[in-house]
Amino acid sequence: MTDTSLMLAGLVVGIIFGFVLQRGRFCMNSAFRDIVLMKEYTLLKAVAMAIVVQMIGFHLMATMGYIQLYPKTFYWGAMIFGGFIFGIGMVLAAGCASGTTYRVGEGMVGSFVALLGFMIGGLVTKGGALKDLTLYLQPTEGALKAITTENAGPYVGNANLTLANVFGLDPWILVVIIAGVVLAVLVWKRGGEETKAEGTLYEKIFKTGWNWWITGIIVGIIGIIAFYTFQNYALGISGGWFGFLNALITGELPRLGSGMLNWFTFLVIGVVIGAAVAAVIAGEFKFRAPDAKRLLQQFVGGVLMGIGAVVGTACNIGHILSGVPQLALSSILGGAFIILGCWVAAYIMFMRG
Amino acid sequence: MSSDVKPTETLDVRGEVCPYPDVKTQKKVKKMKSGEILEVILDYPLSAERIPRSVEKMGHEILKTEKTGTGEWRILIKIK
Numbered sequence: 238m239t240d241t242s243l244m245l246a247g248l249v250v251g252i253i254f255g256f257v258l259q260r261g262r263f264c265m266n267s268a269f270r271d272i273v274l275m276k277e278y279t280l281l282k283a284v285a286m287a288i289v290v291q292m293i294g295f296h297l298m299a300t301m302g303y304i305q306l307y308p309k310t311f312y313w314g315a316m317i318f319g320g321f322i323f324g325i326g327m328v329l330a331a332g333c334a335s336g337t338t339y340r341v342g343e344g345m346v347g348s349f350v351a352l353l354g355f356m357i358g359g360l361v362t363k364g365g366a367l368k369d370l371t372l373y374l375q376p377t378e379g380a381l382k383a384i385t386t387e388n389a390g391p392y393v394g395n396a397n398l399t400l401a402n403v404f405g406l407d408p409w410i411l412v413v414i415i416a417g418v419v420l421a422v423l424v425w426k427r428g429g430e431e432t433k434a435e436g437t438l439y440e441k442i443f444k445t446g447w448n449w450w451i452t453g454i455i456v457g458i459i460g461i462i463a464f465y466t467f468q469n470y471a472l473g474i475s476g477g478w479f480g481f482l483n484a485l486i487t488g489e490l491p492r493l494g495s496g497m498l499n500w501f502t503f504l505v506i507g508v509v510i511g512a513a514v515a516a517v518i519a520g521e522f523k524f525r526a527p528d529a530k531r532l533l534q535q536f537v538g539g540v541l542m543g544i545g546a547v548v549g550t551a552c553n554i555g556h557i558l559s560g561v562p563q564l565a566l567s568s569i570l571g572g573a574f575i576i577l578g579c580w581v582a583a584y585i586m587f588m589r590g
Numbered sequence: 591m592s593s594d595v596k597p598t599e600t601l602d603v604r605g606e607v608c609p610y611p612d613v614k615t616q617k618k619v620k621k622m623k624s625g626e627i628l629e630v631i632l633d634y635p636l637s638a639e640r641i642p643r644s645v646e647k648m649g650h651e652i653l654k655t656e657k658t659g660t661g662e663w664r665i666l667i668k669i670k
Contacts, residue, residue, distance in 0.1 A: 262636040267608055274609060275616075275644050331607035343635070344661070347607045446639050516661075521635050523661030527605045535607065587613055 240499060246466045247500040251507020254459050254472065255339055258508065259515035260442070261452025263287075264336030265553045266327040269576045270583045279449050282423055284557070286453025287460065289416045289423075291471065291562035294461035296392065296412050304464050305394030308565030309550050314381040315374035316571040319549020320556070322541050324578020327553070328586060329538025330354070334474035334552035337539070338505055342512025346526035351539035355475075356482040358543020363479060367544065374548055398566040411564060423450070443518045460559060467500050471559035474508075475546040477501030549574075595653055595666055597629035598622065604633045604662070611637035612644060615667075619650060622669045627653070630665040638663040 257263065261283060268280035298304045327333045330351035332340055337355065340348035361367050376382050389395065390402035401408035427450070436445065464471040480502045484490055516522035526532065546552040549571045551560060556575065560568020601618050603611040611632045618628060632638060642652045645667055653666040 262639070264608070264636070267636060270609065271640075275612060275640070276647070277640060277644060279640075279643075331609075336608075345607070446635065519635075520657070521661045523633055525605050525633050525661070527607050527610075531607060531610075587609070 244499045244503045247503035248507040250463050251504035252511035255342055255508035255511025256515045257455050258339035259512040261447045263452055265333040266336050269579045273580050274583050274587055283449040283453040285419050286450055287456040288562050289419045290454055290457025291460045292412050293416055295562050296408055299392035306392050306563045307394050307470055308397040308399050308563050309560055309567040310383045311398045311567040312375045312383050315548050316567055317574050318374055319545045320571040320574025321578040323545025323549055324575040325582040326538045326541030326545055328579055328582035330535050330542055335554050338474055338508045339512035342509040343516045344522050344524040347532055347535045350532050351535040354536040354539025355543045356478050358540035359479040359547050360482055362544045362547040371548055400564040473501050473555040474505055475552040477505035598626040600629040602631045612641055615641050624669055626669045628667040633662045641665055
């Protein structure tokens with residue numbers, strides 16, 4: 238694809254993604270936090286469904302030769318530290334990277350403040366005052382250096398570890414087992430939490446929040462389309478925002494040649510637009526802000542998310558939504574520590590005493 | 591319709607972010623006495639769907655969930 242068509246494709250995928258995020262209230266911070274905080278599993282089920290749909294979709298496309306999988310590099314120290322910091326940050330920011338982005342489109346000023354912190358924290362850690370932290374945790378030599386493989390196995394386009402190639406298994410064995418177990422659990426635990434289905438089809442799509450399984454399946458399909466259009470990776474949020482602020486500050490356009498930042502930057506701008514459209518149609522768009530203390534809390538959370546996403550090489554979307562379905566070991570470890578950080582912060586902030 | 595039930599107390603959590611509307615509602619509900627009515631006013635969409643679910647799970651009764659304006663909701667809870 239040419240740069241222009243790639244940018245346009247990113248924008249279109251982003252708009253659809255943003256629309257679905259808003260309609261499905263798809264936020265991983267809520268999904269993971271609510272398990273411990275409220276024994277609520279609705280959003281978790283949507284996340285699990287999206288992962289399974291993509292796991293099958295990515296491997297099908299790779300088997301048919303339409304894409305190659307690109308699991309992220311396995312820097313184990315970076316994944317543990319970055320993931321944990323990101324997880325703490327998203328509880329303070331009141332939204333994960335995608336949740337914060339779609340809520341900006343709903344008119345939530347606190348999420349906009351968190352987003353500013355997120356971009357600043359990211360750039361500071363990428364090339365600024367904290368870049369040594371990144372270099373320390375992602376070294377080319379020494380104990381913390383990346384672990385790679387010589388036998389990446391079928392469908393994998395780089396030398397990075399997956400759950401399949403690390404054990405020398407055919408990925409399909411794991412895909413069938415994992416997808417089978419998760420789907421069985423989802424069907425078994427399906428009931429009782431759906432949005433009350435009344436009204437016309439138009440109202441169900443545009444006015445009321447979607448059922449978790451519809452949201453999950455559609456997010457999964459968008460991820461598959463994203464991987465096919467972009468080829469280098471599926472959905473991601475952090476890289477796009479860091480590229481956006483970097484372009485504003487330096488005056489340099491995101492690397493045009495590689496198409497890398499173009500795709501992600503236009504994707505995140507699309508998410509805000511799509512979420513705004515969905516919120517306006519549903520009568521849910523409203524400029525609203527919490528008090529000063531909460532705004533500051535969200536800003537600090539955003540900064541921590543930015544640090545975590547750069548050190549850990551991805552946010553919740555890059556790791557949990559896009560990396561786990563590729564069976565990437567980096568994303569499984571990073572994702573686990575995002576969830577752990579989220580639980581620790583949720584316990585300290587909401588559950589003591 | 592909304593005038594037929596008189597709330598004992600009102601909790602206005604407009605402006606609050608995830609998950610404070612839910613957490614504050616649950617705290618309030620736990621402090622209130624049986625038979626009392628809590629009115630929650632909020633402008634966070636996810637909580638408007640999640641509060642009725644979680645409060646019903648706690649055993650209380652949702653008398654009403656209504657959208658009162660653009661991005662605003664009102665929930666009436668009867669304490670068990």
